[in-house]
Amino acid sequence: MTTPVIAARSVGTRVLRSEDPRLLSGRGEFIADINLPGQLHVAFVRSPVAHARIIHMDLSAIRDADGVALAWSGQDVAPLCEGLVGEMAVEGCFPTTMPLLAKDEVLYVGEPIAVVVADSRYAAEDACELIDWDFEELPAVTNADAALAGGPVANPQLSDNLGLKGGASFGNVSEAFEQADQVVQGRFYTCRVSAAPMETRGVIADYEWASKGLRLWSNTQMPHYLKYMLTAYLGFPEQGVEVITPDTGGGFGQKAHVYPEEMLLPLLAREVGRPVKWIEDRRENLIAGAHAHEQFVDIAYALDADGKITGVRTDALGDGGAYHMPPWSMAVEPWCAVVMTPTGIYDIPAAEYTYSAVATNKTPVGAYRxxxxxxxxxxxxxxxxxxxxxxxxxxxxxxxxxxxxxxxxxxxxxxxxxxxxxxxxxxxxxxxxxxxxxxxxxxxxxxxxxxxxxxxxxxxxSSGESTATSQEHGLGDVYHDTATVRLNPNGTANVTIGLSAQGQGLATTMAQMAADTLGINVEHVSVQTARSTSHAYGSGTIGSRGAVVAGGAVARAADVVREKVRLVAANMLEASVDDIQLTDGLASVKGVADASVSIADVATSIYFDTSSWPEDFEPSLEATQAYDPAQxxxxxxxxxxxxxxxxxxxxxxxxxxxxxxxxxxxxxxxxxxxxxxxxxxxxxxxxxxxxxxxxxxxxxxxxxxxxxxxxxxxxxxxxxxxxxxxxxxxxxxxxxxxxxxxxxxxxxxxxxxxxxxxxxxxxxxxxxxxxxxxxxxxxxxxxxxxxxxxxxxxxxxxxx
Structure with missing residues (x-):
């Protein structure tokens, strides 16, 4: 049986976004809109200094405050989780462990040092002011070049401040520069910025003690990775954990990390026996949400007499902040800057790069668009x-x-x-x-x-972040996503993908992909993005991979369903399966103008009429397929x-x-x-x-x-x-x-x-x-x- 070419009826057209009527009319449901019965509210005490040793901490006044259900310091949390290990599987990456609450030493302004659970956010915020703590201020490391040269240590886990150092050379770079007629070079600086999503971060945790089940609402870009971390670091049984991703007002990479707040709330919910909720305010977002960029890139081109680039040398130095932010680490900026496309669009036969990232007493740097x-x-x-x-x-x-x-x-x-x-x-x-x-x-x-x-x-x-892309650049990361496509008895379709929507129109584009594969109108396709880890699996809404990877999984799953429809349509029309084509809501016989049946009628027959089935037909019209680009x-x-x-x-x-x-x-x-x-x-x-x-x-x-x-x-x-x-x-x-x-x-x-x-x-x-x-x-x-x-x-x- 051959599969005919899929007619592009929807792909390539300016279909209006199906998400917009709901979102623009205020009918979206963002994490701040969600309230659970009996929920309590969470606030964090954050360090007001960049670098200090904690010498005294007393939360008794907080615990005695009106409306307070619980208050924890780093000493309380450490027995439950020592912290999150951050590293990236690249040459010369030295891991760090980021505590959920600082216990002995604070390393940046905004680092959480205590957490309060109370009846309201107001009560929690007021109680935070009652903390009794003292600290010995230490030298703050704020300059990347100075950190690289040694001197004061920003993070005691990195005695030389180096979180990353490596490099590689390809071709005869030395010869290219020795024989160059001209060399141009320069140092470029990209400042420290925030992704500043319209919606700040937020988490709600609900623990059910009888079943040991955990439901966690988070506006994360990586719900399945977050679920894995909850089970690996906190010991919640994997089969009982569900991460729910509501509508999300932008991520841009900042929400593609696992943060201490996301790990703390499940522990708090289990401890108090009630749901707990935390919504980040804008000040917290600017001081504690992952920062981006801040790196120096030194680059030189060797040019021959004709103006051709014969060699390139690049060095990237990143200011990584206080810790590696899992999963991407401080390597994500300088390593990507020089390794992913060192020659760009240019036909340069020789390339050499080095990269390093240093710890400073600033907010950790992470992924950003x-x-x-x-x-x-x-x-x-x-x-x-x-x-x-x-x-x-x-x-x-x-x-x-x-x-x-x-x-x-x-x-x-x-x-x-x-x-x-x-x-x-x-x-x-x-x-x-x-x-x-x-x-x-x-x-x-x-x-x-x-x-x-x-x-x-x-x-x-590099687009469509995949296992193949990772391997091309010497990494060991594995990516794959699944999608489920179901054709209903009336010829409409439901699609579920494993990627969460961040405002990029995934529901619309995935409906277009499914509609053309199934041969139906795009208006007849409903797409559910990753609102729950209980459905399709996804490696995350990162790396320009939505249309490529989710689209590939949708196309594969829809193709399985499509072939079921073609088999039955061929039986109903007494034609060869190879001659059946699905377009514009019809299953028709190629070259025969009046030989067709609606796809809706075929679907109805598959569900309810066994006489329409060919011999040994398996009637399911639902398929789940995985996709990870081969190259x-x-x-x-x-x-x-x-x-x-x-x-x-x-x-x-x-x-x-x-x-x-x-x-x-x-x-x-x-x-x-x-x-x-x-x-x-x-x-x-x-x-x-x-x-x-x-x-x-x-x-x-x-x-x-x-x-x-x-x-x-x-x-x-x-x-x-x-x-x-x-x-x-x-x-x-x-x-x-x-x-x-x-x-x-x-x-x-x-x-x-x-x-x-x-x-x-x-x-x-x-x-x-x-x-x-x-x-x-x-x-x-x-x-x-x-x-x-x-x-x-x-x-x-x-x-x-």
Whole structure:
């Protein structure tokens, strides 16, 4: 029996998001909306100092306060759980254990040192003020370079402050730099930021002592991993644990971790015998939710006489904060920055990288949309502009001169890229911006004292996080997801996937995938995302894997059901199974115009009419299938961003964004374009507005949205988006991931645009964020020589 090609009736069309009517009308159910009978409320006492030894702690006043049911310190919790081990299976990662409550030493402002359970959040918060504790303040480590050099220890588990150190070399890098006609190099800094999801973190725990069952509500991105941790660290019986994920107001990687709060609430619920609830406030989110970025990337290109890149050296140093944040650890930024795509889109035969992460007395760094890729792309793409200026080439010309053109292509690491539209992306972007017209306008405006700039950034990203991707990069992580598809007696379908929704439209895109496979209308498909670990399994909503992995599992499960329908339809129509095709709600015989039966009638017959069944037919119309891509896959694209600098205020005004995206087969252009817009705006925020600032004592200075700036719609520029489609050779329908691509490349485009506008001032900036003060200093000549000059040497090795 052969399977006919699936007709793309829904995939590729602008289907409206099925989630939106419920969410936009206020009918969503977020974790703060959930209240259980008899629930108590939780508040945390958090350290007000960055680094101190606890010498005294007395919770008796808290325990005697009105409405308080329980108060615990680290001494109370340690016998139940010593802490969470954080590490990543990469070369040179040294693990740390993060306690659920600090017991002997606090390592960052915001670290929880005590927990209070009370009748109300008000009573719990008030009781926290009654804590009697004393501490001996220790030196705070707040500078990554100083931490790397030794000196005061930020975390006693890491005596040299090193949480990570490693590297690798591919090809003859030394020869490339020794023989180089020119070397360009620079150090780029990405500041510390917060994912700042619209909805903060939250947990509700309900323990049933008779069955020893635990129900945990969490707005996590990784419900099944959280369930595993609850059983592995706390000893709850796995078969009795259910993690429930309600509607979630954004995650962006911050909710892809297991936090002390999530582990503490089940213990508290078991202790008090009642449900307990904790909802994070915004101050807690900014000081205790995982931070992101803050790394230095040193990079150097060796160039031959023709301007071809013959070698690249990259070193990434990450400020990891106080602990490894499980499961990703402080390796997730610097390691990803240099290892995942060290050559980017460029055909570079030799590459060398080193990476390190150091502990400091700051909030731990973890995953964030485009993690690592953003900093790595910033360094590669901004250095590409430096190289173009040094060679007297346009940014488009330099990239076109060095880009990979033929596929399949194997990079210096021996990683195979099966397909891509890297050259076409450059060409399309150049046409979209009308580069000659831009140059003329730029010249005319400069004569008027106005400074506009165009920034280009072209990227390739690993998408659809999978076991194959992990193995390609030397990791041992295993990923797989399941989906269940059931065709109902009336021809409608129910789909259950193992990934939780974070606002990215999974219910809509998965309905489109299922509808085309089953041959029915998308309106007849209902999709249930991972609201409970009791249903489909998922490795997590991370790594641009939703459409690829969940879509692959849905397509496989739907295909099993599809073949059941074809078998019965063939029997009903007295035709060969090979001639049966399912489209537009009909099972029809290929080439016979009037030979068809509705899929609904076929489904009804399978459920209720045995006479329609072929011999030895098994009538189930429900299937569960797993999917994990067999090979690593890569999306690509690029942005060109047009800015104007205000010479009086230093403010960066964003005039327009041009985006090219190639995520293989586009399931839904509306959703893809929404992801691009949202990602680019996040990138603009990380480039210009956002920074989690600390003083020298380790005090965080940005604890509200009055201090921590976010991009708002008044700064959002218009977009022009162009889709390229180079389908994957091995995913369902040729789909590739793209949820992180907007953010990955945007900061590099912003920095390049600002530097292009600053050309008349002979200054090049390399640090984010591009604050008005920094831009004004650049325009007034107040920056140091080291900050102003783009480093370019002739015939020197220039190790980064």
């Amino acid at each position: 485009g993690v690592g890729y953003m900093a790595g792309t910033l360094a590669r793409e901004c250095l590409a502009d430096d190289a173009a200026r040094a060679l007297g080439m346009s940014p488009f010309e330099f990239r076109r001169h060095n880009v990979v053109r033929d596929f399949p292509w194997t990079n210096a690491q021996d990683i195979v890229y099966q397909e891509g539209s890297w050259l076409e992306t450059i060409n399309v972007l150049e046409k979209m911006v009308d580069y000659p017209a831009f140059l003329q306008r730029q010249s005319e405006l400069r004569e008027q004292g106005r400074y506009i700039g165009l920034g280009l950034s072209v990227f390739v990203e 690593a896959m890569f999306s690509n694209g690029g942005h060109a961003i047009l800015v104007e600098l205000d010479p009086e205020t230093g403010f960066v005004r964003f005039e327009k964004v041009y985006s090219v995206e190639d995520c293989g087969t586009v399931i839904n252009p509306n959703i893809v374009e929404g992801q691009i817009r949202g990602g680019v705006l996040q990138g603009i925020g990380a480039s210009v507005f956002e920074e989690l600032a600390y003083d020298e004592s380790g005090q965080i200075l940005t604890t509200t949205f009055l201090d921590y700036g976010l991009p708002t719609m008044d700064v959002a520029p218009p977009f022009e988006i162009h889709h390229l489609e180079t389908p994957s050779s091995h995913s369902a329908s040729g789909v590739k991931g793209m949820g992180e691509s907007g953010l990955i490349a945007a900061p590099a485009a912003v920095l390049n645009a600002v530097n292009d506008a600053l050309t008349p001032f002979n200054v090049v900036l390399r640090d984010l964020p591009l604050t008005p003060q920094r831009v004004l200093k650049a325009m007034s000549g107040e920056l140091s020589t080291a900050q102003q000059e783009a480093t370019s040497t002739q015939g020197e090795t220039g190790h980064a």
